[in-house]
Every structure is written in structure tokens, then in C-alpha cells.
Amino acid sequence: MVSISIVAYYFTCLVIQQSLSSSSIASKNDGDMTLHSEVSIKKQNIPTNEEKSIIDEIVTNRSTLSKISDQSSVLHELFNELIACQQKQAFLLEQIQKIIKQSKQTPSSSFKFFLPLNSLNNNSKDISSLQDAFQQRKSSFIQQSKERVNQIYRHNNKCHHRIIPNIKTTNNTYLKEKRQYENDRLCAMIIKHQNRQNAKIYGNLIKNSIVS
DSSP states (O other): OHHHHHHHHHHHHHHHHHHHHHHHHHHHHHHHHHHHHHHHHHHHHHHHHHHHHHHHHHHHHHHHHHHHHHHHHHHHHHHHHHHHHHHHHHHHHHHHHHHHHHOOSOOOGGGOOOOOGGGGGGGOSOOOOHHHHHHHHHHHHHHHHHHHHHHHHHHHHSOOOOOOOOOOOOSOHHHHHHHHHHHHHHHHHHHHHHHHHHHHHHHHHHHHHHHO
């Protein structure tokens, strides 16, 4: 009986050991399967993220290229408009010059333009802008005005022989005052006439320098 109980005890221990070993193997296999499934999932997610980043980069590059192409097209259009405006300006200046040259009447005030007409002579291609022409005419006008003022100043400081008869001396107070009044009036008329002639000459000089 003792031997039978010992055999049964060893058999029971063997069964328990086999069951424990099988369960450990099963759990190990389950762990390997779980690890393999996680790795496979990670391997599937990594290409998806890389593909998404590549797509985003492509979209960004396309938007950047589209912006650059839009800016270049806008600059190209503006440059073409600038060239067209310059060509139109040159054409209009030529037409104005032809009209002024063909006009045989006395030029009116509407022809007094500050335009770079001299730059159109001899088929010149270097046409200055209207602002530059205006500044050039303005500086020339100021210089001529200063010279004219200096001439008038020098002329006034000279000793002139006045072509006015002397006042006849008399003891009569009424005749003396009357002759003095007539003399002053005659002097004022002569000075006014001289100023009118000088202004006419100076005006013709300025008009010819502007229109021509």
C-alpha cells in the first residue's frame, strides 16, 4: 500500500509539472503573438505617417511655387504697362511738338507747357520725365528772373539824362504849383511807358524760351 501511494504521488507531481510547463509555453506563445502584432501594427503606421508628411511637403511646395508664379506674372504685367506708358508719353510729346510747329497763329496761353520738347529733337531716345523738365524750366526761369532784376537794379543806379524840360521859374505861386504838377505827371507817364516797353520785351523773351 505504501508503494502504491508513493507512485500515485509521483504521478500527480508529474502531471502538475507538465500542466505548468504547458501553461508557461502557452503564455509565452501568447506574449510572442502580442508582441508580433504590436510590431506589425507599428510597421504599418510608420509608412502611413511618412506618406502623410511627404504629401504635406508636396502641397507646401505647390503653394509656394504658385505664389512665386503669381508674383512673377504681376511684375511682368506691371513692366509691360510701364513700357506702354513711356511709349504713349513719347508719342504725345511728338504730337504736341508738331501742333506747335504747324500753328501759324500767335500761340495762346494753352501752348505754354513745361515739356521736354528739346529732347525730341534729332530723334533723341533719352526723353526726360515731365517732372525733370518742369524743374529744368523752373530753374532756368528763376535764373533769367535774377539776371533781369540785376539789370533793372544796375539801370536804376545809373545817372540818366531825363528828357524833360526844366520848370520855368516864376514868382507866381499858382503857376509854380501848376508847372510842378504837370512836370510830375509827365515824369510818371514816361516812367510808366518805359516799364511797359521793358515788360513787353521781357515777356516775349520768356515766351520764346518756353515755347521753342
